[in-house]
Amino acid sequence: MILMFKIAWRNIWRNPRRSFVMIAAITIGLWAGLFVSGLMVGMMHIRFITSIEQHVSHIQIHHPEFLIDNNLVHTIKDWETLREQLQTNSNVKAFTGRAISNGMLSTATQTRGTTIMAIDPITEAKTTGLDQNILEGNYLEEGTKNQVLIGRSLAQKLKLQIGSRLVVTFQNTEGDLVSSAFRVGGIFQTANLLLDEKNIYILQSCLAEYTGQQTLVNEVALLLYVAEQVNSESEALQANFPYLQVRTWADISPELAYIQDMGNQMLIMIMAIILLALAFGLVNTMLMTVYERVYELGMLMAIGMNRIRVFLMITLETLFLTFVGALAGMALGYITILILGRRGLDLAPVGGDALLQYGYPSMVYPMLEPIFFIQLTFLVVIMVFASAIFPAMRALKLKPAVAVRND
Incomplete structure (x- = not known):
């Protein structure tokens, strides 16, 4: 052989x-x-x-009807209870609550639809690292009134720069249209230009002034330490909050x-x-x-x-x-x-x-x-x-x- x-x-x-x-x-x-x-x-x-890490997170929690019409009125009523449970969960790395509303963005020459993301700047930074994606200007901070973050691609299309003035119009929880002037405080870029063109970010406290509600959360996004635990954690959260819609990243983004x-x-x-x-x-x-x-x-x-x-x-x-x-x-x-x-x-x-x-x-x-x-x-x-x-x-x-x- x-x-x-x-x-x-x-x-x-x-x-x-x-x-x-x-x-x-x-x-x-x-x-x-x-x-x-x-x-x-x-x-x-x-x-x-x-x-x-930048957009979907491992798990998202919504009011069930919010997923149907994205109406600001469909808020998470037990946000404080949910927040306390997430804070004591050793498997949760970070989480943040957001208020989301569809609206219009207007400049001196153009108007276009947008998604307004009202965020807590501290928890948002820990969850999505949005503060690390700032190219120009500054990240949102509490106390800075009527500041907005916009994506670089959106800024280029609307010819906006730091300090530029724009008007944001949205529907409040009473169904009335609310308009307010904002200044561009920062320009960011993530790995998804489509979302960068669609989303703008403001402070939750700023949105609260126009809605009259201090606690306004439509979406909760959370990251886990171990991604493989996503199914077990989502099932546990769904069992504890059966009236909310708990979805994993696979449900949110099938692709x-x-x-x-x-x-x-x-x-x-x-x-x-x-x-x-x-x-x-x-x-x-x-x-x-x-x-x-x-x-x-x-x-x-x-x-x-x-x-x-x-x-x-x-x-x-x-x-x-x-x-x-x-x-x-x-x-x-x-x-x-x-x-x-x-x-x-x-x-x-x-x-x-x-x-x-x-x-x-x-x-x-x-x-x-x-x-x-x-x-x-x-x-x-x-x-x-x-x-x-x-x-x-x-x-x-x-x-x-x-x-x-x-x-």
């Missing part, structure tokens, strides 16, 4: 140029596949993290759940397609090898080598040829992902800023789980045996008496 391994290894180097070309093709193919896969995983991971569930399967499909393309080249290479060695194979069978050994020899040659390229490709892919995973890859110069429209940051950190390399190894093994069958069967069909006259 050891002799068969030695013979197969020597055979693939009898035509070094062809072997090197095939090995290079496998190496480049696997490296490119791993790089693209790592890039996709990095993009999906960073989108998930930024969506959870995030889909990405998490289908991401690995998509990567396997991509690698399978790449390996399938490489398999055709490998089959062609091995067929050429068989046809060039018709006399040799016929002579081996004529002097007593049985067909099983011939089949094994061709299979081992295919195995060695593939594994040399596969090991080199996976090693290069691993090193590339390791380096870029630490330094990051900025896609902004190649149009990466457009990704912000869909919630993807332009800076991506490629990454792959170790299990993916194990799965890839299994795919390579399958490709080897699938690619070896046809050339090996062609070799087995040779008749020694005819083959030895083919010199």
Whole structure:
């Protein structure tokens, strides 16, 4: 058996140029596949993290009717009780209460719809890190009257800057329209430009002045220390507050759940397609090898080598040829992902800023789980045996008496 391994290894180097070309093709193919896969995983991971930490949070709690019409009147009546319970929950990392209302935003030249987010600046900063996304101006602080935070993309479209005046109109809890003048106190940018164009932020205390209600909360968002506890925590909260609507991030943003569930399967499909393309080249290479060695194979069978050994020899040659390229490709892919995973890859110069429209940051950190390399190894093994069958069967069909006259 050891002799068969030695013979197969020597055979693939009898035509070094062809072997090197095939090995290079496998190496480049696997490296490119791993790089693209790592890039996709990095993009999906960073989108998930930024969506959870900057916008969705792990769990959100609303008045059930608020989810239907987004009316400011549908508030969480037991906000104080809920807040006390969340403060004593050791699994909750941070939480914040918001008052949300649809309204109109008017400048001297333009008017457009907006979503007014009235926040507690301290708890909002702990929950979503909004204070870390300020590009110009200052974050909201208690005591600063009629200040508003707007997204950079919205500021550019409305030609607003720090100190610019705008008018916000919304419907209060009595159903009356209320208008008030605000000054732009800060300009922010998150990883989702669509939401940046839609949402503006003001103080809850400021909204309370126009509604006459000191406690006005429509939405509670909370982060957990352990993301895997999201289902158990949401079920516990729903049981304690059955008249409220408790939703997890998967309920709020199904596309995030889909990405998490289908991401690995998509990567396997991509690698399978790449390996399938490489398999055709490998089959062609091995067929050429068989046809060039018709006399040799016929002579081996004529002097007593049985067909099983011939089949094994061709299979081992295919195995060695593939594994040399596969090991080199996976090693290069691993090193590339390791380096870029630490330094990051900025896609902004190649149009990466457009990704912000869909919630993807332009800076991506490629990454792959170790299990993916194990799965890839299994795919390579399958490709080897699938690619070896046809050339090996062609070799087995040779008749020694005819083959030895083919010199």
